[in-house]
Every structure is written in structure tokens, then in C-alpha cells.
Amino acid sequence: MIYLDNFAVGQVSRYGRYLVTREEVLAFATAYDPQPFHLDDAAAAANPIFGRLSASGWHSCAMTMRMTVDHWRTLGGASLGSPGIEQLSFVAPVYPGDVLTVENEVLSLRPLASRPDRGVVHSRTRTLNQHGEPILQFLAATFWPRRQPG
């Protein structure tokens, strides 16, 4: 298990190595974000922002989540879920062939007054490409059990 007690303000974790394939970009976009610039090379080239075929922003979130869940599994557990996300920013396009990694910093944590068996951690997640450039950033709240309920 991972407990609220395992987190500390200022803690920075770096994890993940996710190769973005063209096949996966097309499959995700076909299912969930079938805008032409996520599906078609010519349409992407005509888009003034993307320039070439790029992943859906929601796909970048999903890939970031997968790396995060895999990281939690190496620590022996999973969260209790999340109430939400703030300041989600699609900083730069994600292209097929990119290799993504994640950097997470704990900003604050506290027990929940309403539920003494759990607490909430607020953290900043940045997802970077192989050039070290951020492509995605957000602040997440995540629920965790407490080792000793207050």
C-alpha cells in the first residue's frame, strides 16, 4: 500500500519512458478526438499550431496517467482516486516518435477532516519529451489512505 504518510511536501519524482507510436496516436484520435490534424498528415501540415500529425491532448494526459500508475505500482500501491485537476496546459505538441517522461512534485498534503481514514495530496505534474521540453502540465489532487486513521 501507499499511504498519505509516504508523501512529503517538496518531494520530486521522475519516472516513465513512453514511446509515442503513430499507430497509437491514430487509434486514440480515431476513438476519442477525430479532428483532422490528429488523423491526417496533410490536415496537420495545414494547421498553424501543429505543423504535423500530433497526439490528442487527452491522449497525452492518458499516457501521463499510465506512467504515473506504473510508478505507483513500483511503490506498491494505487491511489483512492482523484477529485480533479487544475491548470491543465497543453504546452507543446506531441509527435509520433516522441519519448515521454514525467516529473511530479508534491505541493501540499493534508488529512481530510470529513474522512479520517484518508487524505489528499496536491502535486504538479510535468510531462517532458526526449528534448526535455514540457509538453503537458497540470496540478492534480489525489486521495490516499492514512496508515493510522486520525
Added chain:
Amino acid sequence: MIYLDNFAVGQVSRYGRYLVTREEVLAFATAYDPQPFHLDDAAAAANPIFGRLSASGWHSCAMTMRMTVDHWRTLGGASLGSPGIEQLSFVAPVYPGDVLTVENEVLSLRPLASRPDRGVVHSRTRTLNQHGEPILQFLAATFWPRRQPG
């Protein structure tokens, strides 16, 4: 094409009908959010928040995007992309068998000073289940071309 000029502050659009299947919940979670409560009935029953197998919050975002893109297609176009999302809130669990719809309200819009060929629309998206209960809410910024660049 859909242009910035096609939006108006206060405009409300309701669209979409997305049946959430157990197979899709499991497939998305397996790929992107393999936490036990998104994959396994017993683990979900033990989770104090979910109670039973539920969709990843990122999956709810993705399904909402699909309904939104389909709506834009009925209007004849697509956006130019999005810089980001604010106040993304996973309001209630999404369960297999749920049927989702979307309600979108335009909050503000403006041409971009830096790019006279486009503008940005800020809107509130609420995704509802078949009981009319919100399951997801967020504020999105979306770029659109201008019919007559300023």
C-alpha cells in the same frame, strides 16, 4: 468551417449520447489507468469512493471529447486545438451501462491580439449521465479561425 464568429457568449449546446460499455471501460483502464478499481469488480467494491467498477476519469474526458468533436462535425468543422483546461472536476463515478451527454456553455470569446487570423473561446463543459447527474465538469479554451482576420 466553424469560425470564431459562430460563437456567442451565453450560447448553450447540448449534444451526444455515449453508451459506456464494460468492455471499453476495461480496455481504456488497461491501456492508460490500470488501477485496481478500474479493472476489477472486487477491488472496486472495496474502494470507499467508487463502490463498483468505474471508468477512469481520463476516459470520461476522452468520451466527452468524442461527443464534442462529433458535434463540431455536424456544424461542419473542427477547432484549431486547445491551449488547456481549467477546473477539471471528476464529479461522480461513471459506471458501465451509463449513457453520457454533454452540455456546453460559451463563457467568453475574443480575437487573439498576437494572431489576427484566429481567436479563443472559453466555455464550460458539463457531462451528464442518464439520470441528469453531472459526472464531469471543466472549463476549456479552444482556438478557432476568424472569418475575416482582423
